[in-house]
Amino acid sequence: MSDVRVRKLQEFIKQEVSNMLMRGLKDPRIGFVTVTDVEVTGDLRQAMIYVSLFGSDEEKKASLQALKHAAGHVRSELGKVLRLRYTPEIAFANDTSLDYSMHIESLLNDIKKDEKNHGDA
Template sequence: MNKTRISRVGEEIKKELSLVLQRGLKDPRVGFVTVTDVEVSSDLQLAKVFVSIFGSEEERKASLAGLTKAKGYLRTEIGKRVKLRHIPDFVFKLDESIDYGSKIESILREISTEGEKQDES
């Protein structure tokens, strides 16, 4: 299948899924969730949804469990909003790239403050 179509379908699912999670999902387990990326398989049967979840490790696990439990509802809502013959099955994965980036940023900040201290002495 055409790669541009697959990427467009992924972007559309990402946009609509973000809106549904923001406004429509009432599960108390699901906290502050951001959809960072959606990778759709070439046959449009499976979509890996990468989410960033704000909170502790327990809150992340609970939110991921809530998302997995609400998979059917989310597919139904996406089916109403996106014109596709078949809505892909969602697999939710935790995106830790934001945590990794903030860790690197804090290390760089430490290095720069140490460099400034050495310059002063």
């Protein structure tokens, strides 16, 4: 499959799922969720949708569980707008890269404060 076609499909799925999360899914367990990335296999049979979840650990877990429960609905809605022979199987995964980058930034800020305090002494 053409690499360009796969990338275009990934971006299209990312936009469509983002729109669905904003207006379409009515599950109260789904909190503040952002679609960060989509990976589609070369044969276009499977799509992994990475989401960034906000809230407490319990809220994040409930949101991810609700998204996994809604994967069939998301797939059927995508099937209506995609013009493919087969609609990819949908799976959701938590994207922790934002949490990790915030942790690294806080560590760097702590180091900067320590250097400033030791430099003043």
